[in-house]
Amino acid sequence: MNADHHNWACDLSQLYAEVWASLMRGVHDRHAPARHPTLATVSTDGRPQARTVVLRAANKMAGTLDIHTDLHSAKVRELRVTPFAALHVWDSSAHLQLRLEAHVTLLTGPDVAAIWESVPAASRLSYGSDPAPGQPIAKARDYTKGADQASFAILRLAVETVDALNLGQQHRRARFNRDDNWAGMWLAP
Amino acid sequence: MNADHHNWACDLSQLYAEVWASLMRGVHDRHAPARHPTLATVSTDGRPQARTVVLRAANKMAGTLDIHTDLHSAKVRELRVTPFAALHVWDSSAHLQLRLEAHVTLLTGPDVAAIWESVPAASRLSYGSDPAPGQPIAKARDYTKGADQASFAILRLAVETVDALNLGQQHRRARFNRDDNWAGMWLAP
Numbered sequence: 001m002n003a004d005h006h007n008w009a010c011d012l013s014q015l016y017a018e019v020w021a022s023l024m025r026g027v028h029d030r031h032a033p034a035r036h037p038t039l040a041t042v043s044t045d046g047r048p049q050a051r052t053v054v055l056r057a058a059n060k061m062a063g064t065l066d067i068h069t070d071l072h073s074a075k076v077r078e079l080r081v082t083p084f085a086a087l088h089v090w091d092s093s094a095h096l097q098l099r100l101e102a103h104v105t106l107l108t109g110p111d112v113a114a115i116w117e118s119v120p121a122a123s124r125l126s127y128g129s130d131p132a133p134g135q136p137i138a139k140a141r142d143y144t145k146g147a148d149q150a151s152f153a154i155l156r157l158a159v160e161t162v163d164a165l166n167l168g169q170q171h172r173r174a175r176f177n178r179d180d181n182w183a184g185m186w187l188a189p
Numbered sequence: 190m191n192a193d194h195h196n197w198a199c200d201l202s203q204l205y206a207e208v209w210a211s212l213m214r215g216v217h218d219r220h221a222p223a224r225h226p227t228l229a230t231v232s233t234d235g236r237p238q239a240r241t242v243v244l245r246a247a248n249k250m251a252g253t254l255d256i257h258t259d260l261h262s263a264k265v266r267e268l269r270v271t272p273f274a275a276l277h278v279w280d281s282s283a284h285l286q287l288r289l290e291a292h293v294t295l296l297t298g299p300d301v302a303a304i305w306e307s308v309p310a311a312s313r314l315s316y317g318s319d320p321a322p323g324q325p326i327a328k329a330r331d332y333t334k335g336a337d338q339a340s341f342a343i344l345r346l347a348v349e350t351v352d353a354l355n356l357g358q359q360h361r362r363a364r365f366n367r368d369d370n371w372a373g374m375w376l377a378p
Contacts, residue, residue, distance in 0.1 A: 010329065038277050040229035040237035048229035048237055050277040052286055088227050088239040097241055131377045140199065140361040143377040172329040188320045188332040 006095065009166035012184035016176050019098055019164050020060040022091045027058050033091040034098070039067065039155075040086040041078040049078060050088075056154075063159045063178055065100075068119070071108060071153040072132035079104050085157055097165040102157035112154050119152070127152040165189060195284065198355035201373035205365055208287055208353050209249040211280045216247050222280040223287070228256065228344075229275040230267040238267060239277075245343075252348045252367055254289075257308070260297060260342040261321035268293050274346055286354040291346035301343050308341070316341040354378060 008014040026034025039053045057066035065087065069076060079085065083105070089098040116124075128146025137143055162176040171189035176182045197203040215223025228242040246255035254276065258265060268274065272294070278287040305313075317335025326332055351365040360378035365371045 036279065038227045038229075038239055038279075040227075040239040040275070042231055042235065042237050046231065046235070046271065047273040047290065048231050048239075048271075048275040049288075049290075050227055050229040050237075050239055050275040051288055052277070052279055082235065082237075084236040086229070086237040086239040088241070090225065090227075090241055099238075099240055101236065101238075129377055133377055134362075135377045136364075137375045137377050140363070140375045141359055142375070170330055173323075174329070175325075186326045186329045186331070188318055188322055188324045188326050 006166055006168060009096075009168065009172045012174055012176075012186070015164055015166070015172070015174055016162070016182055016184055018094065018096065019162055019176070020058065022089065022094055022096060022098065023055065023058040023065065024060075026055040026089070033093070034089045037098075038088040039075065040088065041075050042082040042084070043074075043078050044081050049075070051075065063182075065102070065157040065159065067155040067157070068127075069153050069155055070127050070129065070133055071151045074134050075155075076106060076153060079106060079155065085155070087157065095167045097167070099163040099165075100157070100159050101161045102159045105156045105158065107154040107156055108152075109150075112152055113149070115154065116149050116152050121147070124152075163187070195355055195357060198285075198357065198361045201363055201365075201375070204353055204355070204361070204363055205351070205371055205373055207283065207285065208351055208365075209247065211278065211283055211285060211287065212244065212247040212254065213249075215244040215278070222282070223278045226287075227277040228264065229277065230264050231271040231273070232263075232267050233270050238264070240264065252371075254291070254346040254348065256344040256346070257316075258342050258344055259316050259318065259322055260340045263323050264344075265295060265342060268295060268344065274344070276346065284356045286356070288352040288354075289346070289348050290350045290352075291348045294345045294347065296343040296345055297341075298339075301341055302338070304343065305338050305341050310336070313341075352376070 008018045025032035040050045087100040124147040125145040128148025128151035165173045173187045173189040176184040214221035229239045276289040313336035314334040317337025317340035354362045362376045362378040365373040
């Protein structure tokens with residue numbers, strides 16, 4: 001695909017629509033680039049951390065995204081101290097880099113019971129491993145997977161800003177803020 | 190490729206070798222996954238940031254990685270305050286996620302003159318755009334590219350830890366630290 005055929009990148013509102021179209025493709029198509037974004041957080045000692053996550057839900061109207069996690073993972077500990085995340089997606093087919101800044105709310109227990117019911121049995125095994133994710137073990141396979149509802153948590157990202165960069169013969173970059181209702185402004189790439 | 194054919198993931202030293210093999214593929218092959226890692230930093234107000242970068246050099250003996258940047262980019266401002274970065278790679282062919290923590294040194298001026306000489310003319314245009322990257326502009330194309338040696342900087346990442354996760358029928362995860370000469374330990378995935 002010729003990147004200069006991305007006419008949506010010439011208009012702020014169309015570019016913003018493409019941002020959410022890319023995110024929605026991630027939710028609904030396991031092969032779409034936004035299915036597996038990189039989530040960056042700040043560690044409890046103030047250093048950056050980044051890891052792959054799975055995008056489970058996207059709500060354009062509310063400007064929120066959901067990620068499922070084991071409650072005992074390091075990112076949960078980090079987000080309890082610094083409840084902000086950056087989400088990064090490189091959508092190669094759209095030649096589009098997404099950089100989202102978000103405030104993160106941790107949902108657990110009764111707040112996630114209904115969603116837990118909809119998690120397939122095989123996927124439930126990702127929540128409740130023993131020992132917890134990131135703990136040292138003597139041999140590579142010295143752990144068991146669980147299916148523990150009490151270990152299931154949702155990170156709900158309330159998006160505050162979107163930085164969208166479309167690579168073409170001339171790059172186009174824009175920033176969208178919740179505070180101005182996502183009107184957007186162009187930035188030098 | 191069947192992920193369980195990744196015999197290198199069964200042994201800590203072989204897994205560590207594969208980490209650097211993946212990074213070296215990124216330096217030498219523009220289509221390799223590690224060519225375009227995600228670099229996470231901490232903003233001046235303490236929030237996470239993440240963006241795609243290009244991996245330009247990797248030195249396994251020294252445990253260092255080089256990234257080229259415009260000196261006037263936001264990540265340079267951020268790294269002057271918090272000189273730590275996380276580098277994230279998802280190597281799909283190896284089913285391998287790399288998470289590196291590094292201390293970052295900013296090289297400029299005479300320290301990068303020799304490397305600037307080796308940067309192709311077309312690539313030099315990425316350094317010295319006006320206005321600087323991330324500055325607001327009225328229209329999408331209201332910027333000019335530069336080829337300004339004074340705007341060329343190198344981020345030299347001294348890797349401190351490597352977290353390597355190999356996805357297979359059973360996941361394997363290990364952590365390697367500079368402090369113990371990269372001997373490594375297994376972690377619960």
